[in-house]
Amino acid sequence: MSQMAGKTCIVTGASSGIGTATALGLAERGADLAIVGRDAARLDVAAERCRNAGAPSVRTYRTDFSVLDEVRALADELLTDLPRIDVLINNAALVLQHRQETPHGYEKDIAVNHLAPYLLNLLLLDRLVASAPARVVNVASDAHTFGPMEPDDYMSTRGYKPMKVYGRSKLANILFTVELARRLEGTGVTANCLHPGLVSTGLGRDNKLGVLFLKLARPFIKSPTDGAETTLLLAGDPVTVSGEYFADGKVHRTKDYAKDPLMAVRLWDDSAQLVGLD
Numbered sequence: 001m002s003q004m005a006g007k008t009c010i011v012t013g014a015s016s017g018i019g020t021a022t023a024l025g026l027a028e029r030g031a032d033l034a035i036v037g038r039d040a041a042r043l044d045v046a047a048e049r050c051r052n053a054g055a056p057s058v059r060t061y062r063t064d065f066s067v068l069d070e071v072r073a074l075a076d077e078l079l080t081d082l083p084r085i086d087v088l089i090n091n092a093a094l095v096l097q098h099r100q101e102t103p104h105g106y107e108k109d110i111a112v113n114h115l116a117p118y119l120l121n122l123l124l125l126d127r128l129v130a131s132a133p134a135r136v137v138n139v140a141s142d143a144h145t146f147g148p149m150e151p152d153d154y155m156s157t158r159g160y161k162p163m164k165v166y167g168r169s170k171l172a173n174i175l176f177t178v179e180l181a182r183r184l185e186g187t188g189v190t191a192n193c194l195h196p197g198l199v200s201t202g203l204g205r206d207n208k209l210g211v212l213f214l215k216l217a218r219p220f221i222k223s224p225t226d227g228a229e230t231t232l233l234l235a236g237d238p239v240t241v242s243g244e245y246f247a248d249g250k251v252h253r254t255k256d257y258a259k260d261p262l263m264a265v266r267l268w269d270d271s272a273q274l275v276g277l278d
């Protein structure tokens with residue numbers, strides 16, 4: 001029997017890049033899939049590929065993560081449709097070239113890359129715990145090493161350096177993982193995060209320098225399939241650790257500020273306020 005048969009897995013950002021490769025890897029292992037993306041047509045193409053790759057069932061959910069009400073509606077739909085959630089893979093993200101705001105007036109990198117998955121996780125948490133042993137896998141990035149969190153300026157109003165702002169949103173993914181793992185201790189649900197490596201995808205398509213860099217680097221960097229390997233390992237293999245940062249299939253050392261438990265709690269509380277949760 002396939003390794004993931006009978007498991008229900010949610011993959012966000014499954015309409016392209018590493019997310020599609022992750023969904024395909026899970027499909028090949030026999031998982032039931034719920035895939036999330038912001039574009040219905042791209043999502044349908046990914047779903048068809050997953051069915052052809054062997055997924056017994058594939059549901060699609062079109063959601064724009066820059067709109068928190070859409071994230072709440074997504075959580076409602078998932079809770080209605082999925083009696084259990086064995087794996088939640090938070091993979092969707094973007095990199096911008098210029099500062100943009102969401103309808104709530106939040107800076108878009110932090111909103112899409114951190115606040116949306118934070119809200120989605122919290123709304124799905126009881127179902128994950130009820131499905132234990134379950135896993136949360138957060139796709140972060142080594143870009144978090146570009147600098148520490150600036151809790152007085154989550155919305156980057158004091159100047160916008162694209163990679164620094166993206167890096168802080170990925171740092172938020174790691175700090176969120178640290179605090180989530182702490183809160184989930186003893187529940188049978190693990191939460192880990194990872195750097196997928198430098199991967200040839202459309203990430204940064206809105207950033208001219210990013211596009212140029214990826215074009216030049218393409219022959220030397222990972223394919224999306226290779227970039228999905230650590231995510232698939234954390235989703236499927238018997239990983240018992242929790243709250244860790246992985247790269248190349250192993251726990252990876254990171255900056256002290258990415259593991260700071262006080263900052264992790266502060267970000268958790270501030271995020272709850274920003275998304276309107278108690």
Ligand SMILES: NC(=O)c1ccc[n+]([C@@H]2O[C@H](COP(=O)([O-])OP(=O)(O)OC[C@H]3O[C@@H](n4cnc5c(N)ncnc54)[C@H](OP(=O)(O)O)[C@@H]3O)[C@@H](O)[C@H]2O)c1
Binds near residue numbers: 038063
């Ligand atoms: N590529 C790398 O070298 C690299 C390195 C380190 C970390 N990562 C991380 O890997 C993950 C996957 O990125 P990728 O490289 O595969 O990039 P990608 O090909 O651009 O995929 C990103 C996914 O997120 C979705 N997305 C973007 N904005 C969204 C929004 N507002 N609402 C809902 N979904 C949205 C995209 O949807 P569309 O299909 O509609 O665009 C796409 O499915 C990200 O978390 C990224 O930070 C990537």
